[in-house]
Amino acid sequence: MRDKEATKAKLLDAALEEFSQYGIAGARVDRIAATAGCNKAMIYAYFGSKEGLFDELLKIQVDRMIQEVPITPEDLPGYAGRLFEAYLERPQLLRLVAYHRLENGFSEVPKAEAEAYKHKIEAVAQAQMEGRISAAFNATNLLDLVVHMSILAFSTPNATRELVERSVRRLIAE
């Protein structure tokens, strides 16, 4: 079967496993190709470099997460809980993002992510102005806190969705 898109997809699947397990520096191009069942040269044909593969992978995964877990400004505990659950189901994404943050810092956040985050802050601010949710924190801080709670599993193996939701409920209590 000679199918460009299918090959790219297999490489991206393999890359998700590899990068999330070993990080960018620790990932091995040969292993990715072997897992994908195709040749290493394909990575360079389709993604340019190891870093290019990582970047495209991260973008795809982040975009999917943004789509699958839309924000609900009037139900921030639920949003945090759903995010938390999504990270549990797809533990690779959180690891991917963590490695990316560690190696590139905050400055090089993927554009799509930064854009989506801005819109979320605005949605939260809107809900606050209309008095639908707590204004105890400004919109940026509030969203930062909610997102931070959703990655509680990064800190502790004892994290549960219920704990995350209860925490956010307390954070935004009047």
Added chain:
Amino acid sequence: MRDKEATKAKLLDAALEEFSQYGIAGARVDRIAATAGCNKAMIYAYFGSKEGLFDELLKIQVDRMIQEVPITPEDLPGYAGRLFEAYLERPQLLRLVAYHRLENGFSEVPKAEAEAYKHKIEAVAQAQMEGRISAAFNATNLLDLVVHMSILAFSTPNATRELVERSVRRLIAE
């Protein structure tokens, strides 16, 4: 100057920079030796391996942090704030721990850290039993939450000590 301890100290200093910047897989032994201004073979003489060097470095750094920021069960917001501040002053430690978690999972927590954490949970539980602090969460969850809040800077560049303390105050509000 032929001084074993001084050489070990220089290597550990260099290793802190290298490992916190590049991670374990990304760190380069030659670079550590060059930064320390001594020979690479000394790393193998004194620490056995690249991983051995990392492990000893992490242990030292964690022990220091445990000593420098003792828990105050009756003032958990303050404890979170002090931890946060300490991480800001020593950003390398948080990165070291993050890399270690990513590469080794929760299972291989350094023994000293696990032991110290147990004692902290007990101290929190004690304070709760004596009615000195909120019992809204069980002691383990509560300490997990407090520690998680102290690493808010890992999530967002907007984090401040005031924000961390205010958040913890809300989490433990009656």
Added chain:
DNA sequence: AGCTGTCAACTAACTGGTTAGTTGCTACTA
């Protein structure tokens, strides 16, 4: 005090294996 044997600290050069990235060729498909 001067001489010397000993050993820990240190070094330069090397090794064997690994790794990201390349290239020239084959085979499939339209």
Added chain:
DNA sequence: TAGTAGCAACTAACCAGTTAGTTGACAGCT
């Protein structure tokens, strides 16, 4: 048969770890 997908084989650079040999301080002896 023209163009594209795919691959085996290759390369140059890199990297963790080793080793054979050097240096310097100090203890013990005279």
